[in-house]
Amino acid sequence: MSVFDGLKFRRVYSPIHNLDPRIKFIYVCAIFTTAIIFLELIPLMILFLMQVPFVILAGVKREWLRSMRGATFLAAVIFLTNFIFSFISAGYIVTAFNLEHAVAMTLRFIVLVESFSVFFLTTSPDHLGLALEQTHIPYEFCFAFTTAVRFVPVLAEEAQTIMDAQKARGLELERGNFLKRIRNYIPILIPLIVSAIRRSLELAEAMESRAWGATESRTNLYVLKMHRGDLVLIVITVGILALAIYVRLFLGIPSMNDILGRFFEPQYF
Amino acid sequence: MSIIETKNLTYTYPGGTKPSIKDVSIKIEKGEFVLITGPSGCGKTTLCRCFNALIPNFYQGELEGEVTVIGLKVAEHQIYEMAKHVGLVFQNPENQLFALSVEKDVAFGLENLGVPREEMRKRVDSALNLTGIYDLRERAPHELSGGQQQRVAIASVLAMQPEVIVLDEPTSFLDPLGAKRIFEVIYDLNRKLGVTVVLVEHRLDLTAKYANHIVIMDDGRIVLDGEPRKILSSEEARLIGVGIPKPTRLYQILQKDRVSLSNTIPLSSDEMATMLREVLKS
Numbered sequence: 001m002s003v004f005d006g007l008k009f010r011r012v013y014s015p016i017h018n019l020d021p022r023i024k025f026i027y028v029c030a031i032f033t034t035a036i037i038f039l040e041l042i043p044l045m046i047l048f049l050m051q052v053p054f055v056i057l058a059g060v061k062r063e064w065l066r067s068m069r070g071a072t073f074l075a076a077v078i079f080l081t082n083f084i085f086s087f088i089s090a091g092y093i094v095t096a097f098n099l100e101h102a103v104a105m106t107l108r109f110i111v112l113v114e115s116f117s118v119f120f121l122t123t124s125p126d127h128l129g130l131a132l133e134q135t136h137i138p139y140e141f142c143f144a145f146t147t148a149v150r151f152v153p154v155l156a157e158e159a160q161t162i163m164d165a166q167k168a169r170g171l172e173l174e175r176g177n178f179l180k181r182i183r184n185y186i187p188i189l190i191p192l193i194v195s196a197i198r199r200s201l202e203l204a205e206a207m208e209s210r211a212w213g214a215t216e217s218r219t220n221l222y223v224l225k226m227h228r229g230d231l232v233l234i235v236i237t238v239g240i241l242a243l244a245i246y247v248r249l250f251l252g253i254p255s256m257n258d259i260l261g262r263f264f265e266p267q268y269f
Numbered sequence: 270m271s272i273i274e275t276k277n278l279t280y281t282y283p284g285g286t287k288p289s290i291k292d293v294s295i296k297i298e299k300g301e302f303v304l305i306t307g308p309s310g311c312g313k314t315t316l317c318r319c320f321n322a323l324i325p326n327f328y329q330g331e332l333e334g335e336v337t338v339i340g341l342k343v344a345e346h347q348i349y350e351m352a353k354h355v356g357l358v359f360q361n362p363e364n365q366l367f368a369l370s371v372e373k374d375v376a377f378g379l380e381n382l383g384v385p386r387e388e389m390r391k392r393v394d395s396a397l398n399l400t401g402i403y404d405l406r407e408r409a410p411h412e413l414s415g416g417q418q419q420r421v422a423i424a425s426v427l428a429m430q431p432e433v434i435v436l437d438e439p440t441s442f443l444d445p446l447g448a449k450r451i452f453e454v455i456y457d458l459n460r461k462l463g464v465t466v467v468l469v470e471h472r473l474d475l476t477a478k479y480a481n482h483i484v485i486m487d488d489g490r491i492v493l494d495g496e497p498r499k500i501l502s503s504e505e506a507r508l509i510g511v512g513i514p515k516p517t518r519l520y521q522i523l524q525k526d527r528v529s530l531s532n533t534i535p536l537s538s539d540e541m542a543t544m545l546r547e548v549l550k551s
Binding site for chain 2: 026124125126129141146147149153156200202203204205206207208209210211212213214215217218220221222223243
């Protein structure tokens, strides 16, 4: 099932994959904040380009491009609404400035999507669960998270089996109007839910049999340790934030129009 | 002293109208390889659940009689206390693995018990080696075949170093070759580590030769209990509908036809073959 392909994490080893997920998450948040505090095109372009070396280092170019392609529709919507609103508010004229503004807003969205997809593409769910655990989130929640991820492919396969079985009995999924089509899925959903409940009971039994809840001070096979790479990332993160705040507060940012304008409008010379 | 002993055990599931097991009294000795068999729905699984306190702690319901495991009265202990002594492996391998890597799954029980990391590492590695899945340790459970998954389940129980391992139809989701490999792993654990094994199984063809104690149940009761060769060649066992190993059945038929064979009843094709060779020679 292609829908679930995105949820299957591919185990890859790269300097980025090995980074501590907590630090990576802080980095993503820093990029997020920086993208929010700038409205201008140039800093957003810099932020966008800054992610590219991460993607290349992590070796997840193809997956990354796929997730970026997935964002194009929303990006187009954002561009159009921004453009139309500024078009109307500017008195029904297209100006280079409102065009630039719409591009900047779109780029801001793309930067957000980009940085989050880099995070999720390079962090294994296992690692993420471990990070949750070591930030002292109650173990029950971390367990629920990793178990949910673990059972996504299992349930997807089961849904497929049930669909095949019901189709073999003459259920037609692709028939009728919109409402009818939704109703067609009921004979799939009910067995799926029932079997998920039954599965959860078996899981609970197996958990109990393996000493679930034996002690408050649970130990862990793995431990997250900070490496040199993580320190480098911390420095980069702090640097980006500091620079962004400095530029925002004390420097004027030229717009693309100002720079390009010098070439296009020779009368100033 | 027996490692597992039940006395007049009767249990009814909540909402059940009649007891699933009735008046069950068995004794299992340390180091034995016990085979429990019988028709579906005869209470084998229920009996297994009594060994590690899943009954009565997880399933409520009505329990009469007494179960003692390693001198501990099961009803007075929590499941996690019993889990250290009795490891349970279930039928469906998929529903007993929770983690995203094999290694992490094997460590799950030890993590719950709060075993220190170095000790845990050692025990996990040795359990992985004993079940022959060390090379799979970083794979995700859902990528593995059923047989491999079941071996992970066995390893994860083994890592907790229990005195008894109870396996409830561990091979019903597996193909014959996968099943055979699982039985070999189990037999190895029994022979090399001296772990007491309680195996619930229908495939007697593949397992009878390993067992030194067999229990046959029917309709919640123990019908036959004792030495495999004697029990499997008895008329009662055949009538209950237990899958008597083919060599044993062949031996019975030949004896009826007054073909003189030696007195040890064969449990495997190999034993039957040697026996026939001797007859043919003379």
